[in-house]
Amino acid sequence: MISRVTQQTVQRSTLANLQLNLSTMAGMQAKMSSGKKITVPSDDPAAASDVLRLRGELRTQTQYVRNADDGGSWLTTVDTALQSSLSALRRARDLTVQGGNGALGTSSREALATEIDGVRDTLLAQANTTFLGRNVFAGTSDAGTAFTKDAVTGRYAWTGTAAGTVDRRINATTTVRVDADGAVAFGDDAAGDTSVFALLDTISTTLRAGGDATASLGAIDTRMEKMLTQLAGVGARHGQVLTAQTELKSTQLTTKAQLSGIEDIDLAETILQLQAQQTAYQGALGAAAKVLQPTLLDFLR
Structure with a gap:
């Protein structure tokens, strides 16, 4: 039996084919304008799943990069402060050695003591260094300064938190400490560890009194060793962060390439x-x- 084909049947079939062609062309134009193969998940469910996974990984990697960049800035600030502090303390040591010359007169000793007071103030400023409003030598403490001086006793106290360290996560399994222990680097009179500031006060007082300030050279060397130890630790952690930054950027590029291969059009x-x-x-x-x-x-x- 031969099917009867009417004019209406031909018209409907023709219009349906026209609509299909127009829909296909509209989809291709949408891909051209967006530059993406997948505009809705139904275009390719499997590829859409991969795209969501890769985008999640990329967001995580981007956050790790931010953490590493912030940590690197913290550690650079700490490193600069410790380097400056060591330089100032070396100058104080040289002045102390000069003060051991028994031929120096009262005015010369006073000049040396005044310069040592200036070194102490420089060290105190370095110990209170901040990064984005946070003290880099006070841990997680929210105190205004890392070190304060008691106006009555003249003792210098560390206001930081020994158990609270500032850490940054640089990958899924690794966190890096980005601050430094101010109490170890500079000392804390309140905890019984004579601070470098109190030590320099003692030296300047001795010089003004005409005594032998060279007796404090051993204490200066001890403080320098502790600063150097902190500086070495900061350097090691900074190297770790720099390595992580390089690896994270490489991983980001790989993830972006994979994402582009899945969703970007030719x-x-x-x-x-x-x-x-x-x-x-x-x-x-x-x-x-x-x-x-x-x-x-x-x-x-």
Whole structure:
């Protein structure tokens, strides 16, 4: 039995094919304008799942990069402060050695004592160094300064928190300490560890009194050793952060390349496909125009 094909059947089939061609072309134009293969998850569910996973990894890696950059800035600040403190303390040691010259007069001793007082103030300023409003030698303490001086007793106290360290996570399994222990580096009179500031006060007082300040050279050397120990630790942690920064940037590039391979279109191929689809659509329009030409008058003839 032969099926009967009516004019209405032909028209419906033609319009359906036109709509399909137009829908396909609209999808390709959407890909061209967005530059992405996947505009909605239904375009490719498996690829969409991979894209979501890679984007999550990329966000995590970006946060680790921020953490590493912030940690590197902290450690650079600490390193600079300790380097300056060591330089100032070496100057104080040289002045103390000069003060051991028994031929120095009162005015010369006073000049040396005054310069040592200046070194003490420099060290105190370095010990109270801040980064973005946070004291780098006070741990997680929210005190205004890492070291304070009691106006009555003249003792210098560390206001930091011994158990509270400032850490930055640089990957899924590693955290790095980015501050330094001010009580170890500079001493804490309140805890029984004579601070470098009190030590320099003692030396300047001895010089003004005409005594032998060289007796304090051993104490200066001890304080320098503790600063050097802290500086070495900061350097090691800074190296760890720098290595992590390099690895994270490399990992980011790899993840971005994988993401691009999944969701980005091949521009040249898409342009050719779109041109071919436009040609097919134009041909379909021409065929439809001929099919849809007959009118009621044509059937009444």
